[in-house]
Amino acid sequence: MCSWKITLVPNSRHAFTRKQKEEQGRYTSRDHTSRSKQALIRQLHSLLLVIVTKGILTIVSRLEWSAATPRNREALSSPAQRVIIHHTALANYTNQKQCMDHLLSIQRLHMKDRDFDDIGYNFLVGADGTVYEGRGWGVVGAHTKGYNHDSLGIAFMGNFNNDAPSKEAISSVKQLLHSGVFQGFLQSQFDLFGHKDLGNTECPGKKLYTALPQLRTTR
């Protein structure tokens, strides 16, 4: 098994107030409210993502890629202790429009064929470094059997058995991890794994697995 203990020190410039954290907690808790309220919550959640990452990282919200409403959302009971890296093992698109279409097909695959409540990953990243909101922060994912309740699942879009991940995608994921620590959704000391460290799979592909040490560094 190969894992790294990573320490990211929250930056006070980005640190959220207690009230804001409580509000974020509400957005990610189990939600049985009306559709319109759910839509408002998603909009506010997306707005928070933009505020936190403005000028640093491009995150395409669920609203922007027209995600279907999840059947259920279960909140993580505490900040994630692990980050688990995956690849989608599908086509590698650079164009945002193609990526967004692709996200819809991944969500359909996960919800219809695999009977998941939503797209399985918390976030996905394209080759151009654009990050796409999957289940988002603080939500239990469906990506690594036995480890979904204390982790954050991030998928690189593409097949990385033969192709190396782009510098842009690596850089964006590092920024996303910083953002997660700043917002209190990820513990400042978290373990980073490739999916294959925790399950019988080739995911995230040989070349991406080899590149994982690049996510260790905090610069």
Ligand SMILES: [Zn+2]
């Ligand atoms: Zn995987």
